[in-house]
Amino acid sequence: MAQNQILSVRNLTTSFLVDGEWKSVVRNVSFDVGPGETVAIVGESGSGKSVTSLSVMRLLAPDFSRIEGSVMLAGRDLLSISEKEMRGVRGNDVSMIFQEPMTSLNPIFTIGRQISEVLTRHKGMSNRQARAETVKLLEKVRIPNATARFDDYPHQFSGGMRQRVMIAMALASKPKLLIADEPTTALDVTIQGQILDLIKVLQEEEGMSVLFITHDMGVVAEIADRTIVMYRGEQVESGPTEEIFHRGKHPYTRALLSAVP
Ligand code: ADP
Ligand code: MG
Numbered sequence: 001m002a003q004n005q006i007l008s009v010r011n012l013t014t015s016f017l018v019d020g021e022w023k024s025v026v027r028n029v030s031f032d033v034g035p036g037e038t039v040a041i042v043g044e045s046g047s048g049k050s051v052t053s054l055s056v057m058r059l060l061a062p063d064f065s066r067i068e069g070s071v072m073l074a075g076r077d078l079l080s081i082s083e084k085e086m087r088g089v090r091g092n093d094v095s096m097i098f099q100e101p102m103t104s105l106n107p108i109f110t111i112g113r114q115i116s117e118v119l120t121r122h123k124g125m126s127n128r129q130a131r132a133e134t135v136k137l138l139e140k141v142r143i144p145n146a147t148a149r150f151d152d153y154p155h156q157f158s159g160g161m162r163q164r165v166m167i168a169m170a171l172a173s174k175p176k177l178l179i180a181d182e183p184t185t186a187l188d189v190t191i192q193g194q195i196l197d198l199i200k201v202l203q204e205e206e207g208m209s210v211l212f213i214t215h216d217m218g219v220v221a222e223i224a225d226r227t228i229v230m231y232r233g234e235q236v237e238s239g240p241t242e243e244i245f246h247r248g249k250h251p252y253t254r255a256l257l258s259a260v261p
Helices: 049-056 083-092 111-122 127-140 159-172 189-206 217-223 241-247 251-258
Strands: 007-018 021-033 038-042 065-073 094-097 177-181 209-214 226-231 234-240
Touching: 007 049, 021 038, 021 049, 021 065, 021 209, 021 226, 021 234, 038 049, 038 217, 049 065, 049 177, 049 209, 083 094, 083 111, 094 159, 111 127, 111 159, 127 159, 159 189, 177 189, 189 209, 189 217, 209 217, 217 241, 226 241, 226 251, 234 241, 234 251
Parallel strands: 038 209, 038 226, 094 177, 177 209
Antiparallel strands: 007 021, 007 065, 226 234
């Protein structure tokens, strides 16, 4: 079974060194993301959603964190490869977008330059090829006047447009897996809907797998094939989204569902 998965997480347990003691904040989380599938992780603030995704990406300070279990991405255990190999994985196989796109964009470089760099560095393109491909990516995420906007800086984009830029950058490496950590939470409601629609369309066009993190059950209903509910660092429920909605058993799942309008 697990062999056909893009991402296969088993018994993921992540601990942090806090005041000289190891404290686990994610415990025994296991899930799969299949080809072309969107899996949501839902849970309240502090339940361990971001730590789970950062553990998959190995983006936690090694001296202060311990990640146990296994994280198989396309057949490789990301927890046992070198940091150098992991950088290659981040540049090629898996991309991540975050809640606030400004934190991932460099304010002093144009967005065109930042996306092009992914292509020259990881895909071996010439500057000219990278420029043409970047414009295509900006068009793909429906940024109007893509050619002209190549030379604009991050602050010249609205929040929603910046998130589109981030998605374009994440797609540049043609990842097998896109991890989206609350990518719409900081946006206005109408813009949230547009970004969700965009991710859905791209997911179909590109055939990539998506791990979508949110605290919002409404968003889960919109986007996810399967859903994992996290509560206080533990996975309290997982299954097809329909089933979670109709037959979710854990009291916390029921509470989340009662908040959906
Ligand atoms: P969520 O994304 O679900 O809101 P997080 O995964 O960010 O929650 O955090 C889960 C728990 O881990 C929280 O209690 C948070 O305070 C704690 N935590 C997150 N990062 C660190 C860290 N670097 N060091 C210590 N504790 C952390
Ligand atoms: Mg979070």
